[in-house]
Amino acid sequence: MANSVPRPSAEDAATVPPPDTKRATSGAAAASLHGEVLARLRDYIVEGNLADGARIPERRLCEMFGISRTPLREALKVLASEGLVDLLPNRGARVRTLSPQDIRELFDLMGGLEALAGRLACESISDDEIAEIERLHHQMYAFYLRRDLHEYFQSNQMIHRKIVEAARNQALSLAYASCAGRVRRVRYAANLARKRDRWGEAMREHEAILDALRRRAGSELSDIMFLHLRNKQAAAAEHLSADPAPAPQQFTGVLHSK
Template identity: 40%
Template sequence: MADVKATLGKFGIPEFSWTPSSGQVRDNTVIAKGLRDCHRRLRTGKLAYRTCAKPRSGIGRIGKMTDFEDETGAFENGEAPDELLSMQIAQRLRTLIATDELKPGERLRERTLAERLDVSRTPLREALKELASDGLVVVLPKRGAVVADLSAAEIAEKLDVLGVIEAFGGEAACRMATDPEIGEIRALHYEMHAAYERRDRMNYFRLNQAIHTSIIAAAKNATLREVHERLNRQLYRYRFQGSVTSETWHTAIDEHEVIIRLLSAREGAKLGDFLRRHVHSTWEQLAPQAELLSEAKDAQ
């Protein structure tokens, strides 16, 4: 038990729990078995953590399940445990950027961020490098790292390209996806709808993103997945901001109903066309605000 706790602490994981499956007895033998399994998965880099409702400390303090990506997705390729903490930090920073807790143009001071996230500066630097490669962070001479600040024109361009990518992915998924894969995407939609009914915006957006990335994954095209992941990350903040109002939130739910129906029917051409328009609708929601911000920035 002590060894497992020490290992978890080494990687900055504040807390975790393990619950025996139905019919098991919660005794020392069963708990030890569960802990050994968690320890094994952690050693192979395949265990991600869920932050708790009242996390003790560390990067988990940012909130309960605030990641916008599937928490296990980042470790599917079996990254070494030494990389796990920096990847977790990078995902937390993406969330802070998307929710405007780190605003466009804001300088990212390493010492301040390290204290805020309760992590050392070495994995933080690695996380910032990852965000820079994503285009979420820009490194400027004599200023260090700052949150990327896209102009209205840049946002529109990226959303246009993302729409084409998702359209292609949707068409391919209709041909390549297995029935179980489509069933899983449908299940994600039901979970997203439940988050909508609870007005749980964080989980709603996380599941929304999971649906889109799962459709791309079902297309079974590694290059498509890589390009989509990179561009989608650059647009996290803007897609999240586009889902803020109640009106756009309800519209998105209705549009996802259509996406799931077309995918289930394997109507590739129709799904591709609808996904292109679905992504473009994000810009229609963002355009007025983005253009006002660009005008204000130009006036400075």
């Protein structure tokens, strides 16, 4: 009876994770089990905790989250529609494996979305917001000099996120987040590229971005953003072709509730 599914009838309330769990997920977690599981499972997958193509038995996930199959399956359908998992009829869910073609397409889509973000940002961004992006840019430069990949990566992402935010378009932000989530694992690879001068290249591109932003040159910035993503894509492809197997941990264990 240790980790059996919670029975609403019995007084056994200890199987469910602490109630504050709902806060631990990214974004706004819904009050419903479905919403919470959706957010948590999405994070879990996006963060690369499940091997590509690994089968995900519903039973296991249910135990992991301490819920029944109904809300879990609802979450899986949504994740499938987001492109994070594949749902094979009668054969369960698998973490979606991205083919090189998929990756190219998603990078281009991201490029298009960022191009749009840049264009829109130029219409309404404030000087303060630009200053904030400049600050991040300098911060990133520091990490670049220090060769601190992780922090560099974080700053980089933050800059892109700020530009998307500056577009003041919720629909765009959502589409961008979804796209970014799908390529997250791969994206990291762009910075691991052999000829590590990709870093310096990216720095120069960011400077061009800032320059266009300051001038509110939307159309121009749009081009720069797209090409920036194309270059990032090339770097990622270069790295991935050299070292194609990410091989994350196998599925096992229980999701920590905190």
